Amino acid sequence: xxxxxxxxxxxxxxxxxxxxxxxxxxxxxxxxxxxxxxxxxxxxxxxxxxxxxxxxxxxxxxxxxxxxxxxxxxxxxxxxxxxxxxxxxxxxxxxxxxxx
Amino acid sequence: xxxxxxxxxxxxxxxxxxxxxxxxxxxxxxxxxxxxxxxxxxxxxxxxxxxxxxxxxxxxxxxxxxxxxxxxxxxxxxxxxxxxxxxxxxxxxxxxxxxx
Numbered sequence: 001x002x003x004x005x006x007x008x009x010x011x012x013x014x015x016x017x018x019x020x021x022x023x024x025x026x027x028x029x030x031x032x033x034x035x036x037x038x039x040x041x042x043x044x045x046x047x048x049x050x051x052x053x054x055x056x057x058x059x060x061x062x063x064x065x066x067x068x069x070x071x072x073x074x075x076x077x078x079x080x081x082x083x084x085x086x087x088x089x090x091x092x093x094x095x096x097x098x099x100x
Numbered sequence: 101x102x103x104x105x106x107x108x109x110x111x112x113x114x115x116x117x118x119x120x121x122x123x124x125x126x127x128x129x130x131x132x133x134x135x136x137x138x139x140x141x142x143x144x145x146x147x148x149x150x151x152x153x154x155x156x157x158x159x160x161x162x163x164x165x166x167x168x169x170x171x172x173x174x175x176x177x178x179x180x181x182x183x184x185x186x187x188x189x190x191x192x193x194x195x196x197x198x199x200x
Binding site: 007009011023027038039040041042043044045046052054056088090091092093094095096 | 109139145156190191193
């Protein structure tokens with residue numbers, strides 16, 4: 001049986017004035033992750049420090065494995081001081097994986 | 101100047117037991133909308149009636165125009181009785197539009 005798609009939707013609150021820097025880090029760290037179908041980053045128009053991330057993975061395991069990738073670990077380590085907190089964090093089962 | 105990308109992230113709460121039916125409607129109504137770069141639908145793993153939608157549009161105008169499309173108007177009309185409410189609704193400026 002094919003694994004179900006796995007997804008996450010979350011809001012990260014950057015430290016004041018650090019949103020652009022954090023987004024640059026997230027974009028770089030997320031490049032070329034195996035099993036990652038979508039990794040959409042968006043600025044919250046109503047919150048100058050808010051970042052929304054929508055992730056779609058081929059399976060939950062691919063996401064778990066991504067956290068061991070050196071590029072991802074590095075991005076997490078460098079991003080941590082730029083993060084004020086996490087507001088929304090939802091696990092999902094994506095119904096359609098691909099953007100058009 | 102090129103228009104900025106426009107996005108939305110929202111959570112829809114389906115009437116009890118109506119999530120699958122509502123997702124089918126949303127998927128059909130969202131097919132082939134001009135200017136729509138991504139329309140990701142996901143079930144909330146922690147809420148049996150919760151649906152998350154992440155949208156990326158070429159501009160805010162394309163989204164506004166989509167609401168006039170017959171297929172979209174039809175999906176909205178048929179979906180309304182299946183919807184219990186809207187929980188999260190955020191406007192965004194997507195930073196990266198495409199899934200990989």
